[in-house]
Amino acid sequence: MPFAAPGVFRVRPLPREATASYAQRLADTYQLTLPQLLDGSGITLHRHGTPPTAELILTPGAARRLAVLARTALPQLTCALPHLPLSDTAHDTEAAANWKRLDAGQQPVRACTLCTRHRSHNATDTAWIHPPPHQLVCPRHHQAAPDPRLTSTVHTRDVPELAAAHHAHQRLLRHPRAATAWITARAITTRWYDHQQHLTHRWHTRLTQLRATNPHVTTTGSASPALLTRGLITYPETVALARVLTTLPSGHHHTTNGALTLIARRLALAHLAPSANDPLRVFLTHTRH
Structure with a gap:
């Protein structure tokens, strides 16, 4: 499977943003649905879900593809997205995303709408984060x-x-x-x-x-x-x-x-x-x- 090409837009993650939230903001920037964005990046999506009650769990291969599309170094993206895996295993090429339901205590909360819009090229004001x-x-x-x-x-x-x-x-x-x-x-x-x-x-x-x-x-x-x-x-x-x-x-x-x-x-x-x-x-x- 060909590797994902770098995207046109660089969408900055919010500190401690949910992976599903960031991927959705990236999709909104390109005026795509989340499944369309992942499919175009060569990431296979399993099951269904939506923030804040569920999180998108990516394999290391999918995380690398998301980082390339986002034009952001994977270590930098991993620092911002607490549920994103960091793997240097080059041969781990499986690119899949799975929805996982979250318990109430694990669920993210809405981020500031103005901060979100500023980091989303005005495409959306909705984001979900795990703030300290x-x-x-x-x-x-x-x-x-x-x-x-x-x-x-x-x-x-x-x-x-x-x-x-x-x-x-x-x-x-x-x-x-x-x-x-x-x-x-x-x-x-x-x-x-x-x-x-x-x-x-x-x-x-x-x-x-x-x-x-x-x-x-x-x-x-x-x-x-x-x-x-x-x-x-x-x-x-x-x-x-x-x-x-x-x-x-x-x-x-x-x-x-x-x-x-x-x-x-x-x-x-x-x-x-x-x-x-x-x-x-x-x-x-x-x-x-």
Whole structure:
């Protein structure tokens, strides 16, 4: 089978983009369907699917053909597409693509529509990505998609603390304990949110603001807006809490009450007195000792 010829257009992948999303954007640029694009590149497509509930799994031979068509070096493409295989085995010539269904926790979310259009020669504004936590919000275009069930992005311009939290999160990443602090903080704020504790009024106000400018969050399947936007609503406080956790001294060099006072101040709370089984108190009194 002849090898794929380099394409006319160079479509830049988005960071951590789903392979199916990138291939579809490439097809949109050439005004082709995805099966037509793959067939023209000598890639055999098996089964059916569509993002975000399914991913396109390419063999190494198919990945090389896609890279040639995209006019992008395979290592560079692999860095951007986390599910794309990287293989230097020249004799692995099978070029096939298989649709694979994804569990809810593995599904990508919508990318910023303006960033997508900029990287798609204005052919489409739809892309699906697997963003790391510190890229939840696009600070340039004020868009976010905290849940794969949202088929449209959430516009966040009217909630400026989300962009501020994004920039604070970038500063947090410089700390060596940033990753563990983030995981802990997210678990704590998620528990608070689900049990309506400590920050309920603030989070309800933020949810109301987001719903006012994003009516589609109320019509997305059977999931409630409160659940679909949970990660976004709690984001500023999660970042703030994570930053505090990185500054607390280890071991017995702090008191629980002193830490709670500091955390309350950073969260702009007049008072913070969690119960004995609250995850924050458990962390401060047991996990860190």
